[in-house]
Amino acid sequence: MLKQLALALAGTVCFALTPASAQTKTVTLWHPFTLETDMIYGGIKSFNESQSEYKIDARIVPGPQIATELIKAIATGSVPDLVTLDNPVVASFSAQGTLTDLTDLVSKSTYIKPNVYFEGPWASGLWKSKIYAVPRDANTLALCYNADMFKAKGLDPNNPPKTWSELSAAAEKLKDPAKNVYGFGFSAVQGEEGVFQWLPFLHQAGGSVSKLNTPEAAEALKFWADMVKNGTASKDVINQRQYEVTNTFMAGNSAMVLCGPWELPRLQTDAKFDWKLALLPVKDGKNIKASALGGYDWVVPKGAQQVNGAFKFIEFMSNPKILNEGWATGRLAPRNDVVVQNPLWPQAYSIYREQLQSARARGPHPQWPDISKAIQTAMQEALTGTKPADQALAEAAKKIEPILAKTPL
Amino acid sequence: MKQPRFRRLGALPLAGIPHAVFATAFVLLYLFPIYWMFISGLKSTAEIFANPPTFVPRQPTLASFEYIFLRENVLRYLRNSLAIAIPVTVLTLLLGSMGAYAMSRLRGRLVDVALVLVLLLQVFPEALLATPMFIIFKSLGILNTFAAVILATASKTLSFALVILRPMFRQVPYELEEASFVDGCTPLQTFRLIVLPIMRVPLIVVGTLSFVQAYGQFVYAMTLMSQQELQPATVGIYSFVGAEYADWHRVMAFSSIFVLPILVLFLFLQRRIVAGLTAGALK
Amino acid sequence: MLATRTALLHVFLFVPIAYLLAFVGFPIVYNVIMSVQEVNLGNIADLVRPFVGLDNYREVMADASFRKVFINSLVFVGVNVVAQVSIGLGLAMFFAQRFPGASFLRGLLLASWMLPALVVGALWKWMFATEYGVANFVLRALGLIGSPVHWLSDPAVALTSVTIANIWFGMPFSMILIAAALTSVPLELYEAAALDGAGATARFRYITLPAIRPALLAIACLVTIYTMRAFDLIFAMTQGGPLDASNVLPLLSYQFSFQQFQFGVGSAIGTFAFVIVFGVALVYVRTLKKEGGE
Incomplete structure (x- = not known):
């Protein structure tokens, strides 16, 4: 008292x-x-x-x-x-x-x-x-592309890629190793940002975080890994945060990139070329629209x-x-x-x-950081060529399974 | 009379020229990254990613520096950084010279234990120490003051100072102290009037290094002070680099502004430090 | 007089040690306690948390990334110590010769150590960028490499890259300390040796090296401890990636605590590093005694 x-x-x-x-x-x-x-x-x-x-x-x-x-x-x-x-x-x-x-x-x-x-x-x-x-x-994410480069390579800047196959074809055409230009850029950094950028592809392929040991998921990861492997995307993507990916776009080192709207003020003042935005392409045959939130x-x-x-x-x-x-x-x-x-x-x-x-949305899940970490590891393994995509994802699935068994997504 | 330490390169200054040329070339090459930082801050957006890169900016512009000065409260940041770094240096030198002197003079297990302890206490990453530190300063009621950050940071620089200074204090001949006792000085007077003046140069060196460490401190300032007005420049830089968007030329401009004061201070002091060192710390 | 002196010395020893114990000892104990508890976001504010014995340590040991990171840490620290001390010694001796501007130039080198680690990390990350980085450009122009090196994204190279950056960052500090140690070598020894006709190698081998050995050890020990807790620089350059290729214990401990929210495991890793340095510190003190200098 x-x-x-x-x-x-x-x-x-x-x-x-x-x-x-x-x-x-x-x-x-x-x-x-x-x-x-x-x-x-x-x-x-x-x-x-x-x-x-x-x-x-x-x-x-x-x-x-x-x-x-x-x-x-x-x-x-x-x-x-x-x-x-x-x-x-x-x-x-x-x-x-x-x-x-x-x-x-x-x-x-x-x-x-x-x-x-x-x-x-x-x-x-x-x-x-x-x-x-x-x-x-x-x-959310959209596809940001350099219209000037499209013109220079004989692509129609008003008709950006709408499917995965169109995306890889365009990226292939746009890449120019002599000038240090990559066709496509994305962030696969070991961190939440990398997962944020890859998940749309996972979902477009018909995969999901709870089922990573499926051919759909493997295809989504392989799509990225192949681009890195054949030089359409830079090997550096596994170490680039999102703003650094945008940097490569603004520097003219990437013809197309995944890009969030928060980059717009910067693109407006600093990108010295004609840039345009497009909806994310969808996977051929699946036609699932998906992006990250x-x-x-x-x-x-x-x-x-x-x-x-x-x-x-x-x-x-x-x-x-x-x-x-x-x-x-x-x-x-x-x-x-x-x-x-x-x-x-x-x-x-x-x-x-x-x-x-x-x-x-990612989650909501109280152990999202752990789930995300497992996906990050798989991405790094596949993109560095340490492990094939399906194997890397199967291992990630093994780590995620007990987490989801306790608390489902 | 100064003596050549290793080899006298002839009486004529000319004989040292090849050495000087080589040394200059080496130092310039070594410090290239810092040059790169400064000129990157001076480049325009277009030029920053130019391929091949330009080693001298074609069209140097102060735009990035202007941008930082307009956006960030640079002067406040720098003032706060100094308000932390200077007391840390003083505290470190005070406690460091006491402890190192004691460790150099006392013998036995006690000193060994103290030394191991000092080494051990430096290991944990600051990020993990910051939380319990917060609890301490909260119970002392001095959160959100420079004092908290100063006390926390000095714990890092103090370990460092003790380890560096201890062997240096050992080199002060005991005969000097004995002579001073004979002259009627108390042990405290001996320490203050005889030992410390002899140790002037090592103390300047350790002081400078502690200052620099304190100036670059980030985690404690971040965690222990939540008021924007008190935060030092490191927090400003981290906010900037850690943002969703950071442009290299602006990051480099901010970094340049941040390091400029210490580099200037250092250039000013280093001649004394190094001159003192080459003349021999203990003569 | 002697009694007063001893008393004063004990006070002098006690004050800084007490200070350190209060401000660093308590935080370390706090962490060690967390390492044997189950700590999550829900109970992190509590004082009493479930005791789990050595479970966190078992989890750490079983973690594949931990083993990799542990080896990385040893390599990172080992290479740093050897490189910083040997390059530092070579440079310190070079600059100890009298030539115009020697002391000024030597002092200038320390500028790299003046930068905050995060800035150094950001700077090197930029210089090491594959496409527009200056490192690849220069090496290519010199014809040293054919295709660009993926400094930070190739798992086989990333650890080397962060090691290079850290050596650049820390070496001048070692060099200045060694330079200070060199000034303590009595000149008479060199004069006597010169009279005996000893060459430069012999002078180095028989005079310089023995005279500064304790100092070199102290410096090596310091470099060990400072690189053992390297954090900001690697955090800014690679965040430990790709695939933990450049990760080290402090960063892993931070990631477990603040990114995975597994505070117990994070603390266990921190404690693990603590034990390693305890070993280093013991070796250091014992070597000092054997040197006879103590």
Whole structure:
């Protein structure tokens, strides 16, 4: 009793010492967005100006470090109020009970209605039918190609490859070893980014993560491995992160690459040639449209001091008006009621918007990092020629099987 | 009177010219990567990927540097880096000279244990140490202060300083200390007035190296301080390099800006350090 | 007077050691404890976690990548130690001769060690890029290679590439330390040897080397410890890939902890590295004693 009293007294004393906190509560936010044109900057500014109850105090945490920093914060019991997390990693946190359940808050929200969100992004925040995250943005992959090179090699720049066979034929034609030009570029880096880029091919071939020891899956991996083997794609793809793949495209070392919309601002200012976008090709005979789903989710770590303030900001940022601004840095809205009028890069916008319809989520699964690691290893083995694709994938399947037996996808 | 250490290359300065030419060529070649970093920062987007690469920028531009200066709060970053690195250096030298002196003078198992301990404590990757460090500083109530990062970083530089300084302190002849006792100095005075001045040069060397390590520290600053305004330049660079998009010429421009102060400081100090070294640390 | 001195020395020893034990000892104990517990995201904030004995260690030993990475670490550290100390010694002796600009040029070399490891990694990754990297361009222009080398994407080459970068990064530091050690060799010895007509090789063999052997050992030991925990540089260059070809223990431990969220296993790997360095440290102290210098 005495202790409680003392604590309460201490509380009031501190309160009195920091007058600002008497009215305005500070909501701490971690995010990785370094482009000052990102919607988060405008959002924070107008949120802080629009009301005086809460003030967002934002901190940039480097993208690859954000999960690491959140883990440290959880381990030490000093969590921020709000974090943007890469969506496949969210389930690892929610399944272990380290995030605040937002189900009730969402049910009372005016802006955030589960049914207006695209299925994939929304699913990434769910765990055991509870809502732990609200999608902030969505992205996916499309085929980006150098129209000037198409013309130079006698290809029709208005008729990009639509199937795998057209893709490899075009890539074959576009490659020019004397000039260090590869036909096709993608990221197969040992990391989540590599898996993100390969999964569309797996799905297009009719394969799935839960069945990697199938001919379909092997074909998808072999498609990539063969391109590396015959020099249509660079051997370096296994060490290139996505932005580095885009670098090779902008440098004119790759005629076509897999490319996300977040690269658009950079392509616009820095690519000195005519570049165009196309939907991802589909596999001949299968015609399964598929792409990868990426994007960031808002999460409130368990133990956050300002859950209500954090959610208020999530709501603010989910306002279609704000989400509209996302496209300025190539961020698509994760919901179907936001359509940007007169978008920048109109052709790209329609391509990505359409591609998003067939984008599939990774997971959600609490052990997605382990599943992803198994796939990464198989990719590296096949692409370096260490093991044939089917064997590499069979081994990956063996690692994934017990994980999925415990918790299915 | 300075003496040639190995071979006197003739009395005439001319005799050393071939050596000097070779040495210059070697150093230039060795530092080529740093040159490459600077000129890459000066290249345009088109030129950065030019094949064949240009060894002298055709159209040098400050655009990347401008970009970094406009976007990143470079001066604040650098000020924070110094606010961490300077106290770390002082703390390291203070504790390091004490410990190394003791380890060089005491005998027996105690010193062995201490030495093994010092070596061992350097092994764990910082990424794994950062979490428990956070717990310590949280209970001390000094999270989000430079003090936390300084104390954490100095633990790394201190081990290093102890290992480097210990054999150097051993070279101070005990006779000097005895003489000083005879003159009526207390042991503490002897340490301060006799031993430390003799060790001036090694201390400058270790101080410089500690400074550099502290300046390049990242993990502790990242984890122990959550306020943007306090973060040092390394965190800025990591945010930049780790982003979804990083352009090489801008990364290189940022890196150039970051290393320029230490390189300048180093160029300024290195003559003293190296001159001191060649003159013999203990004469 | 002697008693006061001994007391002062003990205080001098105690203060820095206590400091280190407080700020590094506790974190290490924390990690060692985690290595015998089952730790996941759900219980990482708890103090009491399920005790699993040596399960994490068993898991580590059974892991195929661990064996590979363990050998990588030994190769990486071994090559670094040999290269940094021998090149450093050669250069230190070269620069110890008097010629115009000797000390200035020697000091300049240290510039590579001044860069943060992440920047060094990014820089070398860029220079080692297959198509537009400057390394392949220069080697090709000199006619040393026919087709471009896949520095970072060929599993057979990646470890060599990160080793080259790390030697470049660390060697000047070893060199300066060796240079400092060389100044401690009494000049009279050289003068006497010169009078006896000893050649350069003999002087090196019988005077320089014995005189600086303890220092060389200390430096080799330091290089071992610093390369043992190399992290940023490899992280920036290859992230340990392809296929763990360039991975080392600290990075693997980080990957288990913060990418796979298997904190117990990550800590076990860290502890493993700790045990290895414990061995190195013991050898180091014993060798110092045998040298008779102690």
